[in-house]
Amino acid sequence: MRPEERLAVIQRCVVLEMARLGQQFTVDGEVVRGPGTTAVAVREHPGGDGGGHVDLGFVLQLGRADAPVVWDCAAGLGKTEEEKLANAVKMWATTTASVLVELAEGRGVHADRLEVPGLPGWQAVQGPAAVFGFGNEHLAAWLTENRVLPALAPALRTGLTGPGPVGVKLFLGGKAGDDVAEVRVGGEVSEEASAALRALDWPRGERLCWARLFVLLTAERAAGAVERVGAPAPTATATAAPAARARGLFARWRQARRAGR
Numbered sequence: 001m002r003p004e005e006r007l008a009v010i011q012r013c014v015v016l017e018m019a020r021l022g023q024q025f026t027v028d029g030e031v032v033r034g035p036g037t038t039a040v041a042v043r044e045h046p047g048g049d050g051g052g053h054v055d056l057g058f059v060l061q062l063g064r065a066d067a068p069v070v071w072d073c074a075a076g077l078g079k080t081e082e083e084k085l086a087n088a089v090k091m092w093a094t095t096t097a098s099v100l101v102e103l104a105e106g107r108g109v110h111a112d113r114l115e116v117p118g119l120p121g122w123q124a125v126q127g128p129a130a131v132f133g134f135g136n137e138h139l140a141a142w143l144t145e146n147r148v149l150p151a152l153a154p155a156l157r158t159g160l161t162g163p164g165p166v167g168v169k170l171f172l173g174g175k176a177g178d179d180v181a182e183v184r185v186g187g188e189v190s191e192e193a194s195a196a197l198r199a200l201d202w203p204r205g206e207r208l209c210w211a212r213l214f215v216l217l218t219a220e221r222a223a224g225a226v227e228r229v230g231a232p233a234p235t236a237t238a239t240a241a242p243a244a245r246a247r248g249l250f251a252r253w254r255q256a257r258r259a260g261r
Contacts, residue, residue, distance in 0.1 A: 094130050111127040125215065168217060
């Protein structure tokens, strides 16, 4: 698939997945524009291997040179390259875009806002955990019952600089004797946080199973400004919904699956 064909497929999938999150996005040249000043940018995955990898950047204030952009990489499986790309965008939308929508809307529908005592001065928004593989119910249950971010806070704290937002992606799983635990902060692997994640007692089964989740950290002094610039433009028919009670990560993932995301 040529680069321009890959871009067209990815952009179409972004429009579809954002619509499932209640957001209207349209393709506009190299970016996909959303409500207000939001947009999604696409860049070629490093290494040029293509396949099912996508690199997507959520722009919070399009048009400003210093606008914050939250980049994330996702991979998808499938029989064709188009199917792989579609599943990669779906994974990104479920775990990452849901966090950015919550940051803008603040309704507690697509992600949860967390208090993390170990990260003073920072606000956290955490999206659903996507759990996949064989026997994934054990890992899903563990993620439902355990909050991972507080356990990683000491390792994360030393690497947080500036007002943010800072994306933190967690990937864990594998099987007994062959597990993997990786934490990326702002797109870069944090060895200290990855070691802290590996040290947790999440279940390692006999068959391969993985989980992916995404957290957005924003300095409290800048959180309000970030939400305002990323917020959709108000409409006459918009009504404020009450904040939802915080739910487990896997519960949100199941809700997303039922909604077709």
